[in-house]
Amino acid sequence: MRFKNRVAVITGAGTGIGYEIARHLVQEGASIVLNDLDTSLAHQAADAIQSEGEGKCVAFPGDASQVEFAQQIVKEAVIQFGRVDMVVPNAGITMFGDFFSFKPEDFQKVVDLNLRGGFFLTQAAAQQMREQGQGGRVLLMSSVIGVQAAAKLTVYAMTKAALSMMAKNLVAELSPYQITINAVAPGATVTDRTLQEDENYVESWRQVTPTQRPAETSDIAQAALFFLSAEASQVTGQTLIVDGGWTATSPFPYDKES
Numbered sequence: 234m235r236f237k238n239r240v241a242v243i244t245g246a247g248t249g250i251g252y253e254i255a256r257h258l259v260q261e262g263a264s265i266v267l268n269d270l271d272t273s274l275a276h277q278a279a280d281a282i283q284s285e286g287e288g289k290c291v292a293f294p295g296d297a298s299q300v301e302f303a304q305q306i307v308k309e310a311v312i313q314f315g316r317v318d319m320v321v322p323n324a325g326i327t328m329f330g331d332f333f334s335f336k337p338e339d340f341q342k343v344v345d346l347n348l349r350g351g352f353f354l355t356q357a358a359a360q361q362m363r364e365q366g367q368g369g370r371v372l373l374m375s376s377v378i379g380v381q382a383a384a385k386l387t388v389y390a391m392t393k394a395a396l397s398m399m400a401k402n403l404v405a406e407l408s409p410y411q412i413t414i415n416a417v418a419p420g421a422t423v424t425d426r427t428l429q430e431d432e433n434y435v436e437s438w439r440q441v442t443p444t445q446r447p448a449e450t451s452d453i454a455q456a457a458l459f460f461l462s463a464e465a466s467q468v469t470g471q472t473l474i475v476d477g478g479w480t481a482t483s484p485f486p487y488d489k490e491s
């Protein structure tokens with residue numbers, strides 16, 4: 234019950250990594266405002282998490298790439314639970330595309346969600362934490378693709394590298410308020426989306442990952458919970474890669490096709 238009486242806001246958490254972080258937090262007593270763009274998925278996820286956890290979970294559907302949304306979800310957390318202690322801007326789009334024909338509107342879409350949405354949600358939550366005067370936790374969702382080059386993922390890679398720099402850079406302005414900011418950089422992780430993109434996803438990544446398996450969402454959630462915990466109060470500005478050793482060797486299963 235490390236997170237009893239603590240309140241978190243998590244975006245893009247109807248499924249995948251965000252869902253698993255929310256589930257673990259509620260199991261350990263936290264109260265969560267869970268966002269997803271898909272309204273029914275957000276409600277289903279919040280109900281499922283609430284029914285099996287010790288804490289509380291309410292749905293707040295909406296588009297996490299919108300600046301006004303950032304203000305609204307923080308306000309909702311205060312209305313529902315009286316405060317905000319943790320924020321996880323997890324929602325992100327992975328968009329593959331050839332550099333030579335990449336469209337400005339697609340560039341904008343990726344940057345708006347992966348960067349702008351996370352930046353302004355962090356700002357809104359940190360303003361609330363500063364007002365509360367009891368510190369806080371920001372956890373950004375980067376990627377191994379922000380560390381290691383991959384063909385046809387340039388814009389995604391740029392946003393994920395930028396999130397690590399955001400975590401480092403904001404140390405200067407958040408530390409005086411005892412707000413830590415860190416990032417997790419997942420490697421290939423089994424989710425509904427990644428299985429849809431490649432039905433052989435588990436085998437493809439097993440072959441190129443030193444631990445001989447892609448990550449499960451719970452692997453990422455365990456790392457996230459450390460950064461969000463009281464025990465991590467001296468850890469800030471860091472990015473933790475959780476990839477079964479892939480970036481140490483970096484083979485890419487799709488190299489031959491790209």
Ligand SMILES: NC(=O)c1ccc[n+]([C@@H]2O[C@H](COP(=O)([O-])OP(=O)(O)OC[C@H]3O[C@@H](n4cnc5c(N)ncnc54)[C@H](O)[C@@H]3O)[C@@H](O)[C@H]2O)c1
Nearest residue numbers: 245247249250269270296297323324325376419421422426
């Ligand atoms: N899965 C991986 O292998 C992997 C690896 C590295 C990094 N990541 C990062 O982790 C995060 C979560 O990835 P995932 O694979 O679990 O997610 P996902 O692609 O499965 O999406 C999770 C949820 O986000 C929602 N969503 C999409 N756009 C949204 C928006 N504008 N506002 C609110 N919600 C929105 C979707 O409806 C979906 O339910 C992302 O930032 C992703 O870039 C994932």
